[in-house]
Amino acid sequence: MSGNGGATTSGQLRAHNRVRLLRAVHDCGATLTRSRLTRDLELARGTASVLVGGLAEDELLHEEPAPEHARGRPTMVPGPHPRGPVVLAADLREDAWELAACELGGRVSVLAVRGHDGTPEDALGPLGAAMREHRARYGARAVGAGVSVAGPVAAGGRVDVSHLGWRSVDVPALLGLPPGWVRVGNDTALAGLAEARRGLLRGVEVGLHIHVDFDLGGVLIVGGRPLEGAGGMGAEFGHMPLTGGAMPCPCGATGCWALEVGANALLRHMGLPHGGGRGREQAELILARAEAGEAEAARALAAAARTLGRGVAALVNAHDPEVVALSGLGADLHDRAGAVLAEACRNGLMTIRRERPPLITPSALGRRGSLLGAMESVFDAFLTTDGLAAWPARDTPGSRV
Amino acid sequence: MSGNGGATTSGQLRAHNRVRLLRAVHDCGATLTRSRLTRDLELARGTASVLVGGLAEDELLHEEPAPEHARGRPTMVPGPHPRGPVVLAADLREDAWELAACELGGRVSVLAVRGHDGTPEDALGPLGAAMREHRARYGARAVGAGVSVAGPVAAGGRVDVSHLGWRSVDVPALLGLPPGWVRVGNDTALAGLAEARRGLLRGVEVGLHIHVDFDLGGVLIVGGRPLEGAGGMGAEFGHMPLTGGAMPCPCGATGCWALEVGANALLRHMGLPHGGGRGREQAELILARAEAGEAEAARALAAAARTLGRGVAALVNAHDPEVVALSGLGADLHDRAGAVLAEACRNGLMTIRRERPPLITPSALGRRGSLLGAMESVFDAFLTTDGLAAWPARDTPGSRV
């Protein structure tokens, strides 16, 4: 919320308009024509000409002919420059990670995928090696990296993943990368960010994103931006006592909502071993068995859906979102027990909320959200006046030819 | 988040800097000298000269000599212009209302106070008459009015106050004032806004404000601004099932947190009649009796404090605020049973939150918050490029002499 949004001098004004133009290109996936961008941003044609020219000279944009033409002179589509900025994005899950390279506009190329045994060393060592390698390969083009992790993230990238036993793990250090260059974020918050930019929560003023996996995370999207707490540790809706239960939670509190909804809850319901970030396949099996008509599995499914719905209602009462997007296991619960979920939610709503209930829907991006969110978080930092000022090609001012 | 914050032309740049200067004057209560403002806003002295001159000419500012002098040439203090903008602010409670006039900088003059019988007609009729009278008296100087009400507010100023039986009451219509000119807001959200601007949550990035009266309301402050829901109906933290109870709530949900904390909960605990927005004196009596050592009253007090603490912990887990400000009965509970409250809160926190727990404190503005917040909400709309463009004295452009 600083560094951008407020030009006070003519020079900052130019920088501000460069950011606006690049943001527009990025947010639309580099699909809009230059004439369309000129209209959308309410720029004069001359201004747009100067801006695009400058950005192309700085190797931030590259124009290509538009695939379709209307009547008049054909226009161009500004997109990523072949020597333009590249963002590395990694999605670190409980059992594996994925690394990708992203360019302006959001195109993603997967670079590597690998499993791990759950220890910080085995998870972060090889990932760090891969990231360092690709960072060196891209050189100055690599403007930053984003890493999504399945747990709360404190300032400086220190991560807790309670069910893996990670305790204040210094992710940038174990990756062997400078903390300022790597941005570490919570997977749920990042998935919410991606959903706000390229998914169902796009254009939504107040939205709620809830991701269910082993744990349950949720984040509120306000004005296209997920709310991070004071220490960067928002997105922990799962650890409110919304169910009336009194079970102790590994997080340290009791009666947490997350205990009754996630994969662990399904396994526990069926009398199966649970915890430690293992058993995702078995949880999926339970869903399949419930669909096949098995009574015990169906009861476990319904219980989880009911608890999810009740919690969603509580959050809707509190925050009044327009849309509630469910991802991970939450999307499965919605698909397979949508009626139970909806009724439990309805019963928990205040009367005034029932008149205009939010849309509850599976997320658009699914399991891809965290990776995309990690990318977006880095572009959010880059697409600012400060971020662009650090772009190397900008070091040659006055080289107007 | 629109209309401000992004200048794209030189003209908008000027408008933007006018807003920045007026905001700075308003936020500091018209105490800062011009030289100090010039430094704080990082303006050139010449720019500040032109800006202040233009604003004075437009009858938005008026400079007076600074009371204290340092070494050099004495500087001036820009403050409200004697013919400058005026905001009407009203605080409508369950049993009475108060109307005040406010000028730039936040000085408040109370215009009228009156009781009412709880019906929309008796509450809003006389208030509307008073507001219309003062609006006419101020003429074009009256740029808007803010009204704080003790219930959820939907778009267009329609209000529900469940324990008074108000059901979608059209406040602007009953006041006899145009909906665009009156801004209706929830008392808790407005108190939070005031606390963020002139109270304990000033400068706090993420803060939580909780107001306890008959009902319990809470609002999250992010970046100096309370979060309003999609329909403007945020600030309803009281209606989440955080206690494990199963009592039906007048709001339509069950097990609401608000049922176990507010004045009604105290009365119920003591076996006294409750509901209907009556009995505030008796609730205060219970607090006094608890302090005098009466066991039953002390138990009721402790139960309310414990439930308040547990709910605060849940919200802290979810949102990770830096500061939690309590107002109304919440401040009383903090003063009289602070230890119980703190321990209940601590027990409900996640381990990672316990390392850096938020400061829990009574609010700075107390019962005055809602009125001040109603004022701030109107100034927030006025102190924008759009708001200032509508200011009448601005109709004479180019009259540079």
Added chain:
DNA sequence: TGTCTTTTGTTCACGTCTAGAGCATAATGA
């Protein structure tokens, strides 16, 4: 008392920015 020092307000030449008009360009459609 008179002068120096310090700080602030005012004025103006200068550079930067965007707007807008006029012209050039490149495709469509008859």
Added chain:
DNA sequence: TCATTATGCTCTAGACGTGAACAAAAGACA
């Protein structure tokens, strides 16, 4: 082939903030 249409490019005009030079006003000091 030629008129039409939409777009890109270039140049001038207008507006803004900067920064330096100058003026003003009060305290500090001899």
